[in-house]
Amino acid sequence: MSGPLVVVDALARSFAGVPAVREVSFTVGAGEIHALCGHNGAGKSTVVRMLSGQLAPDAGRIVLDGEAADLRSRQVAQRLGVALVDQELSVVPALTVLENMTLGDIDAPLVTRRRAAVRRCRELLDEMGLDRLRPGQLVATLSMGERQLVEIAKALSQRARVVILDEPTATLSEAESRRVFAAVRRVAARGCAVIFVSHRLPEVLELCDTVTVLRDGRRVVTAPAADLTVDRLIVHMLGETPHRLETSRRPDPDLTHALRIEHLRVPGRLADFTLTARAGRIYALAGQLGSGASDVLRALAGLHARATGSVQLRDRAVAFRSPVGAARAGIAFVSNDRKGEGLFLDKPVAGNLVATRLDRLGRGPLVAAGRERRTARSLAELAGLPPDRLADPVLTLSGGNQQKVFVGRSLGRPDVHVLLLDEPTRGVDIGGRAAIHRLLRDAAEAGLVVVFASTELEELLELGDVILTMRDGRVVDTYPGGADGAVLMRDMTEGKDAA
Numbered sequence: 051m052s053g054p055l056v057v058v059d060a061l062a063r064s065f066a067g068v069p070a071v072r073e074v075s076f077t078v079g080a081g082e083i084h085a086l087c088g089h090n091g092a093g094k095s096t097v098v099r100m101l102s103g104q105l106a107p108d109a110g111r112i113v114l115d116g117e118a119a120d121l122r123s124r125q126v127a128q129r130l131g132v133a134l135v136d137q138e139l140s141v142v143p144a145l146t147v148l149e150n151m152t153l154g155d156i157d158a159p160l161v162t163r164r165r166a167a168v169r170r171c172r173e174l175l176d177e178m179g180l181d182r183l184r185p186g187q188l189v190a191t192l193s194m195g196e197r198q199l200v201e202i203a204k205a206l207s208q209r210a211r212v213v214i215l216d217e218p219t220a221t222l223s224e225a226e227s228r229r230v231f232a233a234v235r236r237v238a239a240r241g242c243a244v245i246f247v248s249h250r251l252p253e254v255l256e257l258c259d260t261v262t263v264l265r266d267g268r269r270v271v272t273a274p275a276a277d278l279t280v281d282r283l284i285v286h287m288l289g290e291t292p293h294r295l296e297t298s299r300r301p302d303p304d305l306t307h308a309l310r311i312e313h314l315r316v317p318g319r320l321a322d323f324t325l326t327a328r329a330g331r332i333y334a335l336a337g338q339l340g341s342g343a344s345d346v347l348r349a350l351a352g353l354h355a356r357a358t359g360s361v362q363l364r365d366r367a368v369a370f371r372s373p374v375g376a377a378r379a380g381i382a383f384v385s386n387d388r389k390g391e392g393l394f395l396d397k398p399v400a401g402n403l404v405a406t407r408l409d410r411l412g413r414g415p416l417v418a419a420g421r422e423r424r425t426a427r428s429l430a431e432l433a434g435l436p437p438d439r440l441a442d443p444v445l446t447l448s449g450g451n452q453q454k455v456f457v458g459r460s461l462g463r464p465d466v467h468v469l470l471l472d473e474p475t476r477g478v479d480i481g482g483r484a485a486i487h488r489l490l491r492d493a494a495e496a497g498l499v500v501v502f503a504s505t506e507l508e509e510l511l512e513l514g515d516v517i518l519t520m521r522d523g524r525v526v527d528t529y530p531g532g533a534d535g536a537v538l539m540r541d542m543t544e545g546k547d548a549a
């Protein structure tokens with residue numbers, strides 16, 4: 051038996067003189083699933099980008115199967131057998147599933163071999179449990195979770211020896227995550243080395259053989275998953291014992307900000323949704339992919355032009371069939387796709403934080419600039435963003451910190467009465483997650499109606515004052531005052547049929 055398939059040897063990389071990764075070393079054997087953990091900005095993505103040929107190390111080396119590898123580009127890395135499933139989706143919505151699968155594949159079959167390609171695509175879709183999708187279907191018609199699964203199938207199709215998954219399950223429900231895990235285990239069993247980046251610590255311990263924790267760009271520990279617990283991992287990640295977030299639940303009896311939603315329908319997605327949501331409370335929509343939970347939020351935000359029903363805020367009708375109508379009524383939406391909907395990635399953090407409130411910042415350019423800076427600074431503080439990064443382009447922030455910018459810019463706006471969030475803490479580390487949860491609690495206590503959708507049990511239970519379970523475009527049940535995790539899970543996966 052030869053040595054490890056992947057050797058990461060004293061890798062280092064700085065940005066503008068600031069070290070992001072400092073002499074990180076670890077190895078991954080054939081058939082091993084190796085997790086990379088660490089808080090937002092710890093250096094995980096930077097390591098992944100060096101391993102996948104997107105970023106050159108300043109020092110150190112990567113050895114693949116005993117040979118030092120010069121991973122000059124993503125293509126070179128791919129040719130050497132390194133496949134990457136990115137944190138941000140790279141599937142192209144305007145192309146079909148099949149076209150996406152063969153896009154960028156260096157062994158892409160010729161047109162004459164289309165039949166074989168379709169067959170292979172079909173096999174991979176089935177392997178991912180996507181038996182309902184057709185190879186000829188446009189990716190634009192798929193939900194975010196389905197796109198993520200297609201992205202994973204695409205990486206698996208590249209006959210890789212090393213498969214890197216950067217937060218593959220961040221947008222997926224429990225059931226879909228299970229399908230991904232099964233696929234990942236099959237890939238490892240074929241003799242591949244798998245590197246798995248995730249903030250979901252229980253799933254890390256369940257799926258992975260070995261865990262490496264990074265903190266401030268340094269490797270702090272590499273240990274067998276069997277020797278670790280979630281609490282021990284957190285201590286390694288933060289370097290201290292974490293404090294649990296305390297939330298106070300003080301429902302506001304004032305009903306003037308009530309959001310009344312009646313018979314909201316979206317053809318093919320949402321059968322019927324009725325809810326009166328009160329100010330001061332956080333409503334959690336618990337549903338897996340295709341349950342309709344996201345569609346409730348998207349319809350309220352004016353993103354489903356064909357939605358029907360009636361929506362009233364403080365007894366006034368909301369023109370919810372357009373984003374402008376929804377925004378005018380005071381509805382703000384934080385989608386689960388910060389790249390596609392909302393953030394200006396090449397613009398500074400400060401500008402992004404205040405982008406939605408520019409018209410209220412005053413007239414003259416100097417006045418506006420001063421106020422913009424102050425507003426941005428206080429929002430950054432609110433959202434737990436590093437204050438020294440305000441002038442940097444958003445794309446230079448780590449993924450989790452980008453999410454904080456996305457949430458942060460909807461906060462503290464006097465014109466917002468309803469805050470809708472789809473997977474509010476996707477990709478956010480434990481500290482950032484607590485910060486965002488606290489912000490949402492504060493927003494509710496300040497008199498907003500807060501409605502969020504999530505697939506994560508822990509988040510639903512922690513944050514939802516009222517939890518609505520959803521499945522197949524309908525509400526399964528409503529739980530005011532919390533619920534049991536197992537009950538929520540059953541509602542989401544089986545509905546009431548199983549009871």
Ligand SMILES: Nc1ncnc2c1ncn2[C@@H]1O[C@H](COP(=O)(O)OP(=O)(O)OP(=O)(O)O)[C@@H](O)[C@H]1O
Nearest residue numbers: 065070090091092093094095096446447448449450
């Ligand atoms: N292109 C860049 N320019 C400047 N700084 C960068 C750049 N890319 C990354 N960084 C910085 O390097 C550090 C490590 O970031 P990295 O994205 O590797 O963290 P991460 O552990 O993957 O975080 P997350 O969990 O949020 O994805 C951060 O401080 C980040 O802001």
